[in-house]
Amino acid sequence: MDIPSKADVVIVGGGIAGCSIAYHLTKLGITDVVLCERRQLTSGTTWHAAGLVTQLRATQRMTELAQYTGELFGRLEEETGQATGFKQNGSLRLAKTHARYEELARGASMGRNFGLPVEALSVDQIKERWSPISTEGLVGGFWFPNDGQVNPADVTMAYVKGARQGGAKILENIKVTQILTESGKAVGVMTEQGPISAKKVVIAGGMWSRDLAAQIGVTIPLHAAEHFYVVTEAIPDLPRNLPVMFTADEWAYYKEDAGKLLVGFFEPGAKPWGQKGISESFCFDTIPEDLEHISPYLEMAMERVPVLQETGIQLFFNGPESFTPDNRYHLGETSEIDGLFAATGFNSIGILSSGGVGKAMASWIAEGRPPVELLDVDVRRTQSFQRNKKYLADRSVETIGTLFDMHWPGKQFETARGVRRSPFHDRLLASGAFMTELAGWERPGFYGTVEELANIEYSYSKPSWFDNVAAECANTAENVSLFDHSCFVKYMVEGPDALKSLNWISAAECDVPVGKIVYTQWLNESGGIEADVTITRLAEQSFMVVTVAASQRRDIAWFKRRVPVGAQVYITDVTSGLAMLALWGPKSRDLLASVSSDDFSNEAFPFGTSREVDLGYARVRASRLTFVGELGFELYIPSEMAAHVYDVLTEAGRDFGLKNAGFFALNSMRMEKGYRHWGHDIGEEDTPLQGGVAFTVALDKPGGFIGQDVLVRQKAEGTLKRRLVQVKVASEGGETPPMLFHHEPLMRDGAIVGSIMSGAYGHRVKASLGLGYVSLDEGVTKEWLASGKWEVEVALKRYPVEVQLGAWYDPRGEKVKR
8 A cells, every 4th residue: 555655644543533633624624634543443442432422521611522522423424424323312310329419410500501401300200211220229310412322433434434525544554653753843653654744643542542652752641441331132112212321320321222222331440451562463352251340230230220130131342441540531732742642542432522522633733722721631731650551550440430430529549649749748647648649749638637537528518528627727827837839840940041931931020030929820822821830030040930730741841832932041840859838827937937047027028039048957948928818938948858847847836836738728718819720710711811810911021922912902902701700609597508619600690601610618708619700791890790699500509699809818918918
């Protein structure tokens, strides 16, 4: 077979994702596309997928992409002439417990917020829609009429036909052996039949993606695991219009297919597969059956659908699918290589994601940035260590089950833990820390007794640690608390053009005196917030940038790709060598003065100042900042001195009421102050003006900055049509108000005008709080917010709320700057 020598875009992998990307690229007019499939199209995972098509996802943008997929399936057959097997027969999600019902009800409210039809069902109504079911033990369920099912192989071939009609070349039996790069940029692929040069390359290789990327030092963490389903023999009188049904409390899903039932499982304690590699000959292969492993869940299915007890099994299927460490797939341009994109790791939802993924990826490839905010699935969120095969295998044991497990707020993974620990880790554990995990870091969530830690209870209302967090917040407000923030990412930016580069990338003015701290954002060309950082000027040509743990590789890649051409500037990640503690509370100044000869007074050390100080026998950098709304300092400590500094502070702190505090308390207190959290309250689609952080922007600074023109136009337009507001749930009749988390609809006079982006209980103001965006074409004003009837919908129930622009706690910031 003759292969092309070059293309605009080469796609590696002929599963449904790769074929959808090829199809959508041609729709944008990018027709010089080559897709290379190592064996036959669909032969990896796509061919044996169950073909479920559901639309409610965890965020608005992901739901919109899933909705687009359903709409596309509805017209793809007519467009291409290729049958897809799409049937919009709806889906049912059922609950056996009141906790599961609340989870589903919260999802239903969220779906309504996104314009997704959903209806609560009684047990009798469930029986009406799914007659073979036994409703024993059910408490209710929800009906999603726009969901359905599709034939995965057929819909893939429809993408292929559409792509070929648009000019793309789809090649089978062409194995890509390596991604070709030059000077940090993808320039093509090497195949078994020779090279193909390209301007952009997409890895859509399913469970082969990790190894292909790892050859060139790129991290795409995923691992194959066994996925089981059974297909029954024909069932007489089985209704042909049965909806897809999910019984997550029993780890199962059901799909009618040609008079038979397909019953699949996402069980806890799954089986990783392919730890020693995948055979070169693997193509439409299956894995040996393991009835013993799946029998407990099959038995529950037979109780739920009694006809299964009388029906033979025609097929017991076991096939591999790839899963990621956080159960979210990988999309977008990789951190390491310019022009190299990932579209892989779909965690058993590749079919229902394929249309939206193809559309988003085509736009991303064409425009150089995602068309909408896709932070949840952006491959740049991954960490380098996650390429480790043992880590991936161990985590995959848990990730399959998390698809159907309860999605509790604060729920922690239990497998593959402990890989990143601060120098204080053992001391924090000895103090009773309940460790949470982010980006591999072990971070204290709260502190408790041995008994409390052994009996963790998650909840949508008050989790078991509610009172512990309340005590930590009270101590921070009254005395002083110590927070381990070593997970925060630290970069050194140095060189003759360090200031020039930072000023171009940052919205704020960075030309400040040595020892001053700048809070700012890095914006994209649309004015959206790509990073939320502090920048400390250490010397004339030296700066320290601090950002959040999840953005470690994302932010450094963003910086490097946008440095002015020819600039002499060097950025170095020093996170591992620089531990960090936050000391916050009204007695923080007195505590530091007791262990240091330096002057921490308000006059000598004003807010926003940073300098090196003595502390015990060590030299550390102290920065006067806060994220909880109390007086305090951040301490940056060389890792080898970290344990000493911690011991000095805790010993002296006994006289000042010093206690440890965790990230749950931090979240509570930052909500009371309305401090924004990047990725929730501000992100790629939110400008600083909309997000309420316009004070960080220097619109008229010399030389300008990325996104400046957008902000200038937005300011000139006057009143903003969309703004971030602060929400407090009113407590009526002594009832405990509902907790807010994310995407609960905000309503004014009965109409949805926005949604919550993040939430927490504010222990200092004793109220359930949220931060959310609201929109009005005439402009969001204080007067509009102060009028009308405001409510929030939580689990299909509405609650009165107060809405304002300012903080609920210490709105003038007097405690911070005293």
